[in-house]
Amino acid sequence: MKTTKNILKQADFSKEDLLYLLGLKGDERLLLLQKSAEVKKLTVGKKVYFRGLIEYSNKCKKDCYYCGVRASNSQPRRYEIAEEEVLSAAKFAYENKFASLVIQSGERSDEAFVSKIEHLLREIKTLSNNDLGITLSCGEQSTKTYERWKEAGAHRYLLRIETSNRELYSKLHPRNSLHDYNKRIKALKRLRETGYQVGTGVMIGLPFQTLEHLADDLLFFKELDIDMAGMGPFIEHQETPLFQYKDRLLSLKERFELSLNMVALLRLVMPDINIAATTALQAIDEQGREKALKVGANIIMPNLTPIKYREDYLLYKDKPCIDEEAEECQNCLVARIHMAGDEIGYGEWGDSLHYKQRQKQLIIKP
Ligand code: SF4
Numbered sequence: 001m002k003t004t005k006n007i008l009k010q011a012d013f014s015k016e017d018l019l020y021l022l023g024l025k026g027d028e029r030l031l032l033l034q035k036s037a038e039v040k041k042l043t044v045g046k047k048v049y050f051r052g053l054i055e056y057s058n059k060c061k062k063d064c065y066y067c068g069v070r071a072s073n074s075q076p077r078r079y080e081i082a083e084e085e086v087l088s089a090a091k092f093a094y095e096n097k098f099a100s101l102v103i104q105s106g107e108r109s110d111e112a113f114v115s116k117i118e119h120l121l122r123e124i125k126t127l128s129n130n131d132l133g134i135t136l137s138c139g140e141q142s143t144k145t146y147e148r149w150k151e152a153g154a155h156r157y158l159l160r161i162e163t164s165n166r167e168l169y170s171k172l173h174p175r176n177s178l179h180d181y182n183k184r185i186k187a188l189k190r191l192r193e194t195g196y197q198v199g200t201g202v203m204i205g206l207p208f209q210t211l212e213h214l215a216d217d218l219l220f221f222k223e224l225d226i227d228m229a230g231m232g233p234f235i236e237h238q239e240t241p242l243f244q245y246k247d248r249l250l251s252l253k254e255r256f257e258l259s260l261n262m263v264a265l266l267r268l269v270m271p272d273i274n275i276a277a278t279t280a281l282q283a284i285d286e287q288g289r290e291k292a293l294k295v296g297a298n299i300i301m302p303n304l305t306p307i308k309y310r311e312d313y314l315l316y317k318d319k320p321c322i323d324e325e326a327e328e329c330q331n332c333l334v335a336r337i338h339m340a341g342d343e344i345g346y347g348e349w350g351d352s353l354h355y356k357q358r359q360k361q362l363i364i365k366p
Contacts, residue, residue: 004028008035013269018215022261029261036264036296043271044298048342049350050333051102051135051276052093052326055305055313056081056117060106062139062179065172066162066203068237068314069106075239076312081305083120089304090124090132092326097346100133102158102301107139114145121152133349135199140187146194156351157191158199158230159184163206164220165213172206172242188224197355199228199274204262205255206234207245214262218269227352228273228299229266232280233259237314256284260295267296272353274299289333293340299350300337302329 004024007017008031024032057080058069069076086103093101101124103117117138124132135156136149146157163169166181173179191198202217203209221229233255236246250258259281266275277297281288289300304326305313337344 004031008032008268013218013265015212015215015219018218018265018269019211021265022211022214022258024261029257032261033264033295036267037294039271040267040296040298043267044274044353046342047298047345047348047350048277048293048337048340049100049274049299049345049348050093050098051100051299051301052089052098052304053102053104053301054081054086054089055303055309056086056103056105056120056138057108057113058106058309058313059108061109062107063174064162064179065174065241066206066234066237068239069312070240073239076314079309079312080116081309083123085306086120087123087127089306089326091127092304094128094132096330098302099131099345099347099349100135101304102135102137103154104137104158105139109139109141109145114141114148118148118152121149121154125153133351140183143190143194146191146196150194150196154196156197156199156228158201158228159188159191160201160230161185161188161217161220162201162203163209163213164202164217165209168206168208168213171208192225197227197352198224199230200224200226201230201232201276201278202262203234204231204259205250207242207248209234214258218262218265221266222269225354225358226270226273227355227358228275229270230276230278231259231262231266232278233284235280235283252284256281256288260291263292263297264295270354272357274350274352274354276301279303287336287339290336290340293337293342298342300333302326302333304329 021032058076059078060069060071063070063072090101134154135158136154137158161184169181236243263275275297276299277289277292281292
């Protein structure tokens with residue numbers, strides 16, 4: 001009979017192994033978390049990299065059933081951060097040696113939006129002498145748009161699948177061409193073809209979600225050969241359709257623990273990718289991000305969005321850090337990283353080792 005210790009010695013994990021490990025509790029679960037912490041140290045090491053987060057705009061054409069800024073929600077004041085404010089946040093990141101930014105936005109594909117992002121990318125590259133690395137998280141776009149943004153300076157792209165299960169996906173989104181599962185998968189593939197480092201991620205503890213779905217998510221990441229991941233607990237937002245299922249959800253504590261298990265398992269399944277310690281973890285547990293760093297995460301995203309916009313970018317309820325200035329946020333995260341026993345990779349892009357490895361293999365192959 002397989003034991004937890006034996007399974008954890010494996011280099012590869014079957015779906016059954018993942019299901020077993022996801023469901024661990026008590027001391028057996030601690031074995032998993034210890035193992036993933038060891039693997040993290042041996043592969044990506046103790047360095048944690050900053051990605052200064054700019055929540056550029058909450059204007060969105062989509063209507064995802066879980067999201068607080070979905071187009072049908074009339075509550076948030078719709079905004080787009082002014083160019084000088086974006087550049088000032090980028091300057092802060094540059095001067096504080098963050099080395100990388102993430103520009104995140106609701107999804108739009110109109111030319112005004114596409115060219116604005118393109119322009120901002122060029123301006124940020126200019127003000128930082130090309131030193132700031134830039135990740136985009138601006139949804140599904142055409143190949144042409146991905147190419148334009150890459151050409152203008154972005155080199156990583158995060159497009160979360162939210163769940164890799166087709167049926168569950170259709171319960172989280174309206175059934176129309178704007179929210180098509182196949183299109184999302186194709187967009188992820190186009191990003192890889194365009195040359196980005198590609199990231200995706202899922203929500204954990206969704207209504208209707210099973211451990212089997214989560215085990216499949218981990219296998220999906222491996223099959224897609226992702227370079228980075230951002231995963232966090234599902235937290236219900238009362239102005240969204242999924243809120244009606246709140247009574248079916250796992251407790252917040254259970255969702256949190258399952259999220260840590262997912263982070264730990266992903267570190268075992270794909271040891272050399274970048275994994276973010278997401279803010280949603282901290283919405284449940286004050287030390288959520290440190291705990292994620294301890295069990296496998298190596299990326300953290302200090303929020304550089306000007307405070308006046310933050311309460312209109314509430315993707316889920318009780319989002320933390322909505323009233324902290326960039327400097328306070330940075331100080332707080334520095335303390336959290338040190339508490340987790342890690343150190344900060346100041347001035348380093350901290351690109352995914354997995355990506356670098358793939359590039360090397362491409363060069364070696366004729
Ligand atoms: S999850 Fe993203 S694409 Fe969906 S409604 Fe929210 S901001 Fe728009």
